[in-house]
Amino acid sequence: MERMQEVVGRARAAFNSGRCRSLEFRMQQLKALERMVQEKEEEILAAIKADLHKVGHNAYSHEILGVLGELALAMDKLPSWAAPQPVKKNLLTMRDEAYICLEPLGVVLIIGAWNYPFVLIMQPLIGAIAAGNAVVVKPSEISENTARMVADLLPQYLDRELYPVVTGGVPETTELLTQRFDHILYTGNSTVGKIVMAAAAKHLTPVTLELGGKSPCYIDKDCDLAVACRRITWGKYMNCGQTCIAPDYIICDPSIQSKVVENIKATLQEFYGEDVKSSPDYERIINKHHFRRVLGLLEGQKIAHGGEADEASCFIAPTILTDVSPESKVMEEEIFGPVLPILTVKSVDEAIEFINRREKPLALYVFSNNKKLIKRVISETSSGGVTGNDVIMHFFLSTLPFGGVGNSGMGAYHGKHSFETFSHRRSCLIKDLKMEGTNKLRYPPSSQKKVGWAKFFLLKRFNKGRIGLFILALLGIVAAVVIKVSFG
């Protein structure tokens, strides 16, 4: 394994050569990525299946569909995203060019996670390439088949110096983090998030941290329980519960708790049949360590459904817990498994208070027929993102920024937000070297007259439309002449 310093140094030299700055080059790389996803679909799906026991259709819709969508969007919009943005000028800068330039940051690092091992590398990578950066890619070693596949495939399609893949575990990642990057995007847990940010602080590297938390799901009494529970069941048990925005736990009125359980049970039957273990559509826990961790959360709990497990295949059945106490172990950490605790509260006030007493989650879900109630829950809580009357879905709309807040992370990406995350917005003001007249009012020696003019030029607010602008221009010219005469 080559030393990290060399890999990063090569990427930096490649970036400094300037070849990834042209839009043509970036488009070419994005097209190559698209070809890779299309041509190597089988290899990609096979790797994901080996890591997560995920059936092809599911893996395709979770990990490949979204990637193809982001690629198409980036290639379509790149010219408009990368174009300089002119800004509104004031009286003082009326005759100047003022705009924001979108520039690459340099060499960025993307650290992926194991639960959606392909898309969580690809989606940031697309944004980073589109923004003109060199990218060091570090897939999660826990999803080892996908890591190997990414390390294998990317060099076959992309520029090898600009977009190297680094594999390895904790020691290799620690060494990688000692290098200087111009942005780091990390997906994972809060504990490691702090380590990444602390390492970034040494180089003043900006970071985007996509972390986790316990995403609450509030079910109001006034709602179509059958529909709500079907949607929740889908979001909770997909990928065997190993989704950063899965509804972690349910809060509802005690009077509907048993109906919720019944509805979820019915949906599970619909989705996975009588024998979940033999359903091809149900995934497995990633490894023994997490299997034991999740199983341990069931200790002392009232199991309303499920609970079966098989260590050999890392299988844990879809499980529902009722009357869960807020102090129990299952309510301490993000579950990241197919265990759904239900806690009861007497009112929406109690629910809001409960949510606010805890760390800010990555996602928040609320189900109700009452629009006002949904609005209230959203406005009185904080979370990375929200879906009302469904789960997960805000992730799939790329015009919404996807990211956390507080313990669930900082920064956001997806769609145009990825491009902006990996870009530097550089302010540019280009003035005329002539027309020194108006500058005189800012030069010493100062005088009360000059102060008056300064106020005029800076504070005058003109929002009156075209005629106002014309008068404004006229005033500007008059003012310039007067100043030249007074101070010239």
Next chain:
Amino acid sequence: NPYAGLVSHLRAAWLSGKTRPMEYRVAQLEALGRFLDEKKQDILEATASDMGKPSFEAYFTEILLCKNELNNTLNNLSHWMKDEHVDKNLVTQLDSAFIRKDPYGVVLIIAPWNYPIHLFLVPLIGAIAAGNCVVVKPSETTKNSERLIAEMLTCYLDNDCFAVVTAGVQETTRLLENKFDYIFFTGTTSVGRIVMTAAAKHLTPVTLELGGKNPCYVSDTCDVQNVARRVAWGRFFNAGQTCIAPDYVLCSVEMQEKLMPALREAITEFFGSNPQESPDFGRIMGDKQFRRIRALLCSGRVAIGGQTDEKERYIAPTVLADVLPSDPAMQEEIFGPILPIVVVANMDEAIDFINARPRPLAIYAFSCDSKGVNQVLERTSSGGFCGNDTLMHVTLTSLPFGGIGNSGLGKYHGKFTFDTFTHHRGCLHRNMGLEALNALRYPPYSQQKLGLLTATFEIKRKGMCTLL
């Protein structure tokens, strides 16, 4: 933890929801406006006694520019606060999709001494506008301004939600042990690292407005007198103690020859024949800074100025010629009224010189040929850029102000300040009905379902037919 009580008091106020209604934010911002109007004299006096700041400069930067930001914010606040609706895809056509502007909570603003009012007030305006509770930590170096700020905030703003902490280095370290929901820091690169490291412990997002050596390239084709005036103005404003001041000039040896008399003339025009007597030239902040800057004088040769007066902490507007990259003046951000000129053969050499160094907060390029200016812009990287002038890009509130690399991360001014202190929360509000459409995503999975799903989800390249 000496500040735990204060922070939890503010957090309780935050949880009460007091700072969220627009009327509340407007009332607090208007109070800040009254402060600027009513305490104008006090501000001018405080900054004059703290660091000999000329009253025109103080009025322009500490009052006028702040009022500008305040007016801009008050005029646009309701628009900025609104939910931003976003384009939807096929699947979400019937849903409501928008970005909410949520405040972060309790935020911390740490300000430096060189523009002691402006550099806490402008971030504060954005933080209040965004609906946060704020702890302000003004610089302990400018004692009079610090006292003014501490006294003022309690009189004008709601004490439940806004507090001032007066603290030195030790106490600030203790303050940073607390959990804040955002930290906004303006200061040096080395302290920036300390702040970000402390923030990492709580996963607190930060904006760091730091510094660096801002290069100023002057091409051979330019109006020498105008260049000299604009560069001299930018360099000697606030006696050079400006984070975006042109730190050093890069030009050919012929241009250095031409610039010298032009600079001399500009300095005389501005400050008279003895700048020490001009009311428009400032002083250095503190003895430590004075001695540090004075030591930089032994770089190249003193072509203009060079006089110093320790009692007054006066350093004359100085231009150093033939400075070498190894000279003391080129080792650190000068932050004083000394302008070194480093000779380069041509623009390519100037660009290489700039790119071999940490990325600065600002880059300046002067040329009558717009292509020349654009070359420098395109081949370098910096927080911001101004062609054919100095400092002015930060007076336009529609341009984001911030650094890159060692010169900082994040940006503010105008709407960007509001956005800095806002969590942009993606929200999707779906329909409870039309459950049939969702069937495509549910198990049991099948090739057929996948085909239909693909058709509805995928973003197609324009002009491509998918029926095949």
